[in-house]
Amino acid sequence: MHVALVNTNCIKPPIAPIGLDYVAEALNASGHQVEVCDPLGADDCNAAIIQFFRQREFDLVGVTLRNTDDCVFTSRQSFLEPFCAMVKGIRQYTEGLIILGGVGFSVIPEEVLNLCGADAGVWGEGEFPLVELANRMEEKREWFDIPSLIWRSHDRWHRNPPLTRSLRDLPPMSRSWIDNARYFNEGGQAGLETKRGCSKHCIYCADPIAKGNEIRTRPPQAVGDELERLLEQGIDHLHTCDSEFNLPYGHALEVSQEIIRRHLGEKLRWYAYCASVPFSPELARTMHRAGCVGINFGVDSGDGEILRRLGRDFSPDDIAQTVSWCKESGMAVMLDLLLGSPGESRESLVRTLELMKRINPERVGVAVGVRVYPGTELARHLRNEGQDEGLGTGENGSELLFFLEPRIAPFVFDLLDEQIGADRRFFFFDPSRPERNYNYNANQRLSEAIRKGYRGAYWDILRRYE
Numbered sequence: 001m002h003v004a005l006v007n008t009n010c011i012k013p014p015i016a017p018i019g020l021d022y023v024a025e026a027l028n029a030s031g032h033q034v035e036v037c038d039p040l041g042a043d044d045c046n047a048a049i050i051q052f053f054r055q056r057e058f059d060l061v062g063v064t065l066r067n068t069d070d071c072v073f074t075s076r077q078s079f080l081e082p083f084c085a086m087v088k089g090i091r092q093y094t095e096g097l098i099i100l101g102g103v104g105f106s107v108i109p110e111e112v113l114n115l116c117g118a119d120a121g122v123w124g125e126g127e128f129p130l131v132e133l134a135n136r137m138e139e140k141r142e143w144f145d146i147p148s149l150i151w152r153s154h155d156r157w158h159r160n161p162p163l164t165r166s167l168r169d170l171p172p173m174s175r176s177w178i179d180n181a182r183y184f185n186e187g188g189q190a191g192l193e194t195k196r197g198c199s200k201h202c203i204y205c206a207d208p209i210a211k212g213n214e215i216r217t218r219p220p221q222a223v224g225d226e227l228e229r230l231l232e233q234g235i236d237h238l239h240t241c242d243s244e245f246n247l248p249y250g251h252a253l254e255v256s257q258e259i260i261r262r263h264l265g266e267k268l269r270w271y272a273y274c275a276s277v278p279f280s281p282e283l284a285r286t287m288h289r290a291g292c293v294g295i296n297f298g299v300d301s302g303d304g305e306i307l308r309r310l311g312r313d314f315s316p317d318d319i320a321q322t323v324s325w326c327k328e329s330g331m332a333v334m335l336d337l338l339l340g341s342p343g344e345s346r347e348s349l350v351r352t353l354e355l356m357k358r359i360n361p362e363r364v365g366v367a368v369g370v371r372v373y374p375g376t377e378l379a380r381h382l383r384n385e386g387q388d389e390g391l392g393t394g395e396n397g398s399e400l401l402f403f404l405e406p407r408i409a410p411f412v413f414d415l416l417d418e419q420i421g422a423d424r425r426f427f428f429f430d431p432s433r434p435e436r437n438y439n440y441n442a443n444q445r446l447s448e449a450i451r452k453g454y455r456g457a458y459w460d461i462l463r464r465y466e
Contacts, residue, residue, distance in 0.1 A: 001134040003027055004058040004096070007038040007178070008086050009066045010045040011441045013450055013458075016183035018191040018241060019064055019102060019126065024177035026127035026170065032134050036177050041186075046086050053093035060134055061094055062126065063087055064102035065112060070441045073340075073369025073402045074430050077441070079104070080115060087116040097137070101126045106210035107373055109150050110157045121150040124212060125196065128165050167196065167218045173226045175233070184235045188450040188461060191241045192230070192270075194223050194255050198243035200275070201311045202300075203377040204341070204370050207243045217251045220258035227264055237455040238270040245272035246279060253283060256290040265291035271457035273298065276314040279322040284329035294332040294362075294460050297322065301337065302355030303348035310341055311377065316351075320359045333361040334459045339368050340412060342381070344405040349412070353419045356426075363463050365438055366420070367429040368412055369402040378403065424466070427459065438462060 005024055007017040017038065024034045035056070039048035063086070070077040090098060100121040105112050109123045122129045129148045136143040144151050147163035184190055197212040198205070230238065246252040252274075259265050268291035276297055287295075301307050302316050319335070326333050335356065339349060356364045372379050382403065404412070420426045427438035440446060440458045449465035456464075 001032045001060060001138040002058050003032050003034050003060045003062065003130075003134055004053070004056075004094075005034065005036045005177075006049060006052075006061065006063045006086070006090065007036070007040075008045070008049075008063060008083050010039060010042075010082075013187045013440070013443070013447050014040055014183055015066070015187055016178055016180055016190055017064060017066070018193065019066075020062075021175055021177045021180075022170070022173060022193075023062065023101075023126045023130055025173050026131050027134060028177075029171035030131045030135065032131075032138075034177070038178055040179060040182060046082070046089055049086055050089045050093060053090055058094055058096040060130075060137060061090060061096045061098045062130060063090065063098060063100050063118070064126075065100060065105040066102050068104040068107060068112075069371075069400055070439060071367075071371045072429055072439050072441075073367070073371075073404065074432060075439070076400050076402070078400060080112065083112075084116040087118055091117065099130070099133070101130075103210045107206045107375070109159070111374075113150065113152075113157060120152070122148050123150060123159065124148045124162050124210065127170060128163075162212065164212065164214060164216065167216050168222075170218070170222070172222065173229065175226060175229045180230065180235055181233045184233075184237070184455075186450065188455045189237045189239050189271075189457065190230055190235045192223070192226060192238050193241045194218055194220075194245065195242050195247075195251060199247070200244075200313070201377070203309075203311045203381070204338070204372065206373040206376060209373070209375045211243065215247055217248070220251075220254045223255050224258045224262050224264065227259065227268065228262070231264070231267055236268055238268065239457050240270070240272040242273060244275040246274045246283060249278040249280075249283065253286055256283075256286045256292070259290035260286070265289055267291070269293045269456060271296065271460065276318050276322045279325060281325050281328070284325040284331065288329040288331050292331060294334065294457055295326055296334040296336060296457065296459065298336045298338075300341070301339070301348065302352035306341060306343060306348050306352075309343045310338075316355050320355070323359045323361050327361075332363075332460055332463070334363045334365060334457070334463075335361045336365040337367060338370055339366065339416075340404040340408060341370050342378075342403065342405060344408050346408065346411070346415065349408065349415060350419065353416075357423070360425070362425070363427055363459055364425055365427045365429060365459065366416065368416070369404045372401040372403050427462065 037052040039045040042048035098118040106123040195217040271294045454461045
């Protein structure tokens with residue numbers, strides 16, 4: 001089976017499509033002929049993709065959507081229109097089956113399919129369903145019952161339930177299907193997965209919808225092998241793509257210990273997304289010995305009641321303790337805040353900002369307004385309250401809804417200016433503040449720093465590039 005996999009993410013700085021790398025590996029291991037269409041560096045991504053399909057024909061075309069939008073309250077930039085233009089352009093030049101996938105697609109799959117006119121989709125991970133689909137198409141067998149497949153019949157979409165597979169069933173990852181070295185040179189880092197899924201119950205988070213609510217881990221040995229393949233390509237700065245690296249806690253320790261056993265921590269600098277709990281001095285020391293130099297904690301708030309409302313399972317004291325352990329071990333810390341959720345008040349905002357100043361992480365990211373994704377508890381709450389307009393359900397998935405607690409809306413930005421002032425520890429998810437903006441999409445300061453040789457997590461590059 002001749003299969004094309006298409007990367008449609010053309011934001012700058014460029015982010016390597018790790019999902020396509022993994023899917024291509026799985027298809028190749030199953031005996032299929034795979035080509036990756038990646039318009040990295042093209043002035044016109046759409047034109048580059050069309051040119052790719054003008055030159056060859058494929059039986060199956062997989063197209064990935066990494067993000068539906070930039071998740072920024074102040075800009076609200078949707079990526080669906082250019083994505084659908086690419087899909088429709090591909091349709092003009094291939095008779096192959098076009099199937100959509102990716103994390104962004106998996107959040108609102110039927111809506112994206114309606115907008116783009118593709119043949120089918122896969123929600124969740126793509127390796128196992130796409131291999132099964134290619135196998136059946138090659139054998140000329142029916143494929144409509146494949147787990148995780150979304151297919152159309154009688155003018156409606158049918159979503160098949162997923163079949164959870166062990167990540168031990170994945171083939172060894174060579175990381176050779178995309179130009180990782182060029183992505184590293186132009187994007188400053190590479191990605192790596194050690195696990196998939198998230199079992200937490202944060203009311204706004206779409207990760208369990210897109211990646212599953214059961215955590216499945218990769219063997220530490222497979223992670224170590226993949227790191228060695230990336231090092232061979234000259235890539236020595238990485239960021240984990242896990243929802244939370246330290247869930248489960250024991251697996252994070254095992255992966256870190258495997259890196260230490262191979263002496264890779266002496267060659268690598270890596271970063272991770274982590275939860276505030278479970279954490280410990282032992283984990284902090286072990287991660288640092290393994291080469292981890294920075295951790296991003298999505299803490300959302302420093303107010304206990306707001307954390308409870310958000311479905312968080314940690315307290316302000318937990319945040320402070322974890323930050324202290326990381327700093328004692330020599331790792332930089334970034335804390336991400338999500339302000340304006342239901343119940344937010346002037347008092348809770350002040351308590352949050354005071355906690356941030358007291359525990360003194362290297363950087364604090366400030367995002368105002370909560371992106372509301374269909375299928376989350378927050379979306380259900382708003383619908384029950386009669387505030388469902390613009391949720392992106394039905395035919396138009398391009399509509400973006402953000403929630404901002406009405407009680408703070410009149411003064412929240414003035415309060416932030418008053419409380420933060422010129423404190424450079426605080427970043428804003430706001431393109432209108434270029435000197436302190438950590439919206440990475442089209443961030444000119446970030447691109448400039450990478451061109452000058454800065455490498456690592458984007459928040460840490462911006463922190464060091466002053």
